[in-house]
Amino acid sequence: GENVEQHPSTLSVQEGDSAVIKCTYSDSASNYFPWYKQELGKRPQLIIDIRSNVGEKKDQRIAVTLNKTAKHFSLHITETQPEDSAVYFCAASRGSGGYQKVTFGIGTKLQVIP
Amino acid sequence: SAVISQKPSRDICQRGTSLTIQCQVDSQVTMMFWYRQQPGQSLTLIATANQGSEATYESGFVIDKFPISRPNLTFSTLTVSNMSPEDSSIYLCSVVQPGYYGYTFGSGTRLTVV
Numbered sequence A: 001g002e003n004v005e006q007h008p009s010t011l012s013v014q015e016g017d018s019a020v021i022k023c024t025y026s027d028s029a030s031n032y033f034p035w036y037k038q039e040l041g042k043r044p045q046l047i048i049d050i051r052s053n054v055g056e057k058k059d060q061r062i063a064v065t066l067n068k069t070a071k072h073f074s075l076h077i078t079e080t081q082p083e084d085s086a087v088y089f090c091a092a093s094r095g096s097g098g099y100q101k102v103t104f105g106i107g108t109k110l111q112v113i114p
Numbered sequence B: 001s002a003v004i005s006q007k008p009s010r011d012i013c014q015r016g017t018s019l020t021i022q023c024q025v026d027s028q029v030t031m032m033f034w035y036r037q038q039p040g041q042s043l044t045l046i047a048t049a050n051q052g053s054e055a056t057y058e059s060g061f062v063i064d065k066f067p068i069s070r071p072n073l074t075f076s077t078l079t080v081s082n083m084s085p086e087d088s089s090i091y092l093c094s095v096v097q098p099g100y101y102g103y104t105f106g107s108g109t110r111l112t113v114v
Helices: none
Strands: A004-007 A010-014 A019-025 A032-038 A045-051 A056-059 A062-067 A072-077 A086-094 A101-104 A108-113 B004-007 B010-013 B019-025 B031-037 B044-050 B068-072 B075-080 B089-096 B103-105 B109-113
Touching: A004 A086, A010 A019, A019 A086, A019 A108, A032 A062, A045 A056, A045 A062, A045 B103, A072 A086, A101 B044, B004 B089, B019 B089, B019 B109, B031 B075, B044 B068, B044 B075, B075 B089
Parallel strands: A010 A108, B010 B109
Antiparallel strands: A004 A019, A019 A072, A032 A045, A032 A086, A056 A062, A062 A072, A086 A101, A086 A108, B004 B019, B019 B075, B031 B044, B031 B089, B068 B075, B089 B103, B089 B109
16 A cells, blocks of 8 residues: 655744655555645644646645655745644545545644744 | 534543544535544544445454444544543544545544543
């Protein structure tokens, strides 16, 4: 089955700096790579995703890159703010539409220091 | 995205008892997924629930321990049976809507077994 590795497990940055979280996956058939943000005591929420036919996607201060050849993808957060502090999970899946088994990474606890 | 109502939000249960967790979705979805998130850990898929058929369980999870019902396209329950302290965890339901790839999660049930 799919295996997703994520690092670092914890990350502290100063407010305004950039944060990068990296993930690798094992199943070359995986074609969808979402990122979830989970604030303390809350549910995970999708913040950005990328499909295998795209190399990069950006949404305001967050961006995701995908290297299919190397089977790794990364989350980039620029101009970090204290409200970015949370646990971030990368994930990988294959399939389309209604059914997809999603495998999550272990999570990265991001702390943004004011 | 879909709105999911999950209840109870938390419970403290005696070992050996059972707890049923309910998830109600505001729209029809083909599949619902049940996840477990142990403290400080990632999300682990327990099973996938289809309406009108038996749930599909992941390795390490069995129907006798985690029976699931899916009576219609908007509702599902997960029962945690014969509980032990090791079952203390957060349980989350999630759905993928047609034409949309990302998961939407319920608010979670924080279970403590004493």
